[in-house]
Amino acid sequence: MERVLPFVLLISGFSGVILCKPEYHFVNETKNWIDAQTHCRNAYIDLATIHDMEDISRVKSIIKNEKSAVWIGLYKTDVDLWKWSLEDKSLYSPGEYEFRNWDTTQPTLEPNEECVRALEGNGKWHDAACDEQHIFFCYDENLNATLINESKTGHSAKAYCREKYKDLASIRNLKENQQLHEIAQKKSFWIGLIRDSWKWSDGSNSSFQYWSSGELFNPVNSNEYCAVITPSDGLWGDRTCTALLPFLCQKEKEIKERKTIKVKLKSETAINMEDPKVQAAILQQIHERLQLSSDVKVTWKKQADGNVFHENKERKKKRKREDL
Incomplete structure (x- = not known):
């Protein structure tokens, strides 16, 4: 059964495709x-x-x-x-x-x-x-x-x-x-x-x-x-x-040209974004959304703290207020 993740995937900052050569x-x-x-x-x-x-x-x-x-x-x-x-x-x-x-x-x-x-x-x-x-x-x-x-x-x-x-x-x-x-x-x-x-x-x-x-x-x-x-x-x-x-x-x-994709996720339910299975599912959606060929490899880039995703500041403040 196809797995549907409860979030909206928004992609920005992407231009061109990763070009590869043997x-x-x-x-x-x-x-x-x-x-x-x-x-x-x-x-x-x-x-x-x-x-x-x-x-x-x-x-x-x-x-x-x-x-x-x-x-x-x-x-x-x-x-x-x-x-x-x-x-x-x-x-x-x-x-x-x-x-x-x-x-x-x-x-x-x-x-x-x-x-x-x-x-x-x-x-x-x-x-x-x-x-x-x-x-x-x-x-x-x-x-x-x-x-x-x-x-x-x-x-x-x-x-x-x-x-x-x-x-x-x-x-x-x-x-x-x-x-x-x-x-x-x-x-x-x-x-x-x-x-x-x-x-x-x-x-x-x-x-x-x-x-x-x-x-x-x-x-x-x-x-x-x-x-x-x-x-x-x-x-x-x-x-x-x-x-x-x-x-x-x-x-x-070998990668001839590397491009960066910025991903913003909106979700009404709590999701562990550092879960490898969740991240793999998102990568698959990116591949399909951008119609990338099979020889294009897409990977996550970790931030300085070792995490891939950071919660939006406004969203984080709202969640804290709701927890009070």
């Missing part, structure tokens, strides 16, 4: 991917998950002196899902994330066709080998689409957009499809839809990928199911999981 640790020992995963889980938390270009820069600075590729926590599964490169669903109106404009007989789901292009002529979508070269659109921070009139492979186009803008552009409805089709002068162009069968070892739902051009185009029977990062440019490749390589682990999240 703490990466390079292990200069050569192991296959499975053994590297086991080592990281025993000594740290897991093989490294990389969330964005900021993480790429951090990793590059850690492994910059390494000559060989380095294992990260990405691996291939048997489950294929169509995802937008810009996966944050809060940026889409209802129904827009699921919008599709496939041509007749599409998608074909051929093993090497993991990218999507809008077809010249009618603007319908085809799945395509990512090593094809086409022009493309990038989203800026305001989700305005800019035409990049330079032909690149699918993965190179995505990497370019993430480095120079925000991401490879999505198409959220038929109106956008027609607009971009006309801007591209009815030429074929890449869109941000990808067929993704890669997962992170720690279960993270990060959709960020930074593949090197020419990767992922292996024959059907290829066994290159594990991912590496190259120290020189931070780009990723797929390798046979039995290869012996150094690897990157991640530790507990």
Whole structure:
């Protein structure tokens, strides 16, 4: 049964959220991917998950002196899902994330066709080998689409957009499809839809990928199911999981930014606010009220006297008068 505490929770003095990033640790020992995963889980938390270009820069600075590729926590599964490169669903109106404009007989789901292009002529979508070269659109921070009139492979186009803008552009409805089709002068162009069968070892739902051009185009029977990062440019490749390589682990999240929350409680009944169970219940309410993600840690800050809460002076005087 859900426990309801008899007080009103008021929150003030809070701005922003606590931002966290993985703490990466390079292990200069050569192991296959499975053994590297086991080592990281025993000594740290897991093989490294990389969330964005900021993480790429951090990793590059850690492994910059390494000559060989380095294992990260990405691996291939048997489950294929169509995802937008810009996966944050809060940026889409209802129904827009699921919008599709496939041509007749599409998608074909051929093993090497993991990218999507809008077809010249009618603007319908085809799945395509990512090593094809086409022009493309990038989203800026305001989700305005800019035409990049330079032909690149699918993965190179995505990497370019993430480095120079925000991401490879999505198409959220038929109106956008027609607009971009006309801007591209009815030429074929890449869109941000990808067929993704890669997962992170720690279960993270990060959709960020930074593949090197020419990767992922292996024959059907290829066994290159594990991912590496190259120290020189931070780009990723797929390798046979039995290869012996150094690897990157991640530790507990480190606090990048700390914010203070001031809590004021009103209650008509007596509550022991120093009771750990009461304090834990209040923290849970704060988490829910502020809609904090699961990786944000909220703790109490004790005052100089060792207590977390102090009774309001006016309330304290009133209580004393009532006790007389």
